[in-house]
Amino acid sequence: MNVFKDYYNNTVQLSFLDHPFSKNPKHVWVICRYKDKWLLTDHKERGMEFPGGKVESGEAAEQAAVREVMEETGATVNKLHYIGQYKVDGRHETVIKNVYYAEVQELTLQSTYYETKGPVLLKKIPENVKNKSNFSFIMKDAVLESCMLRIKKLYV
Known part of the structure; x- marks a missing residue:
């Protein structure tokens, strides 16, 4: 288990075990690949980040992950892999x-991307993403770094 502080100095615990903190988490984050590029979304307030959001009532976390990717990027998930789970003890x-890795089948133009400006494709995630003001705080802690290492080792 990795323990560290996030962008706002909250304690974060990250585990690659099977649902160590909750069998029914209320949030998802999906690290996406499409045609050898990383697929992010541009959140209207936070900046660029991988898609994610809240699990709706009656919805499984996996369903929420697929839905959030579609809503925020227009992407259809081909394969979804559970990567791990993290817990943030906020104020x-x-x-x-839950963190997932999604292999995207296709990207479709949509009339709305909800709270985002839509898809962003990047050949690589900048190494100094922590210092980039156009990236979301969600991209600026060890969750991203640790999960990317695991994804590259297992899938990319």
Whole structure:
């Protein structure tokens, strides 16, 4: 288990075990690949980040992951792989989030991308993403770094 501080100095625990913090997490984050590029979304307030969001009532985390990718990027997920789970002990609440790796089949233009500006394709994630103001805080802690290493080892 990895323990570290996030962008806002909250304690984060990241594990690659099978759902160590919750069998029914309320949040998902999906690291996506499409045609040898990383597929992100450009959140209207936070900046560039991988798609993700809340699990809706009656929805499984895997379903939420596929839905969020579609809503925020227009992408159809071909394969979804569970990577791990992390827990953030924030000032006001504890957030538990599943992390997935998605292999995207196709990208379709949509009339709305909800709270985002739509898809962003990058050949590589910048090494100094922590210092880039156009990237979301979600991309600026060890969750991204650790999960990317695991994905590259297992899938890419």
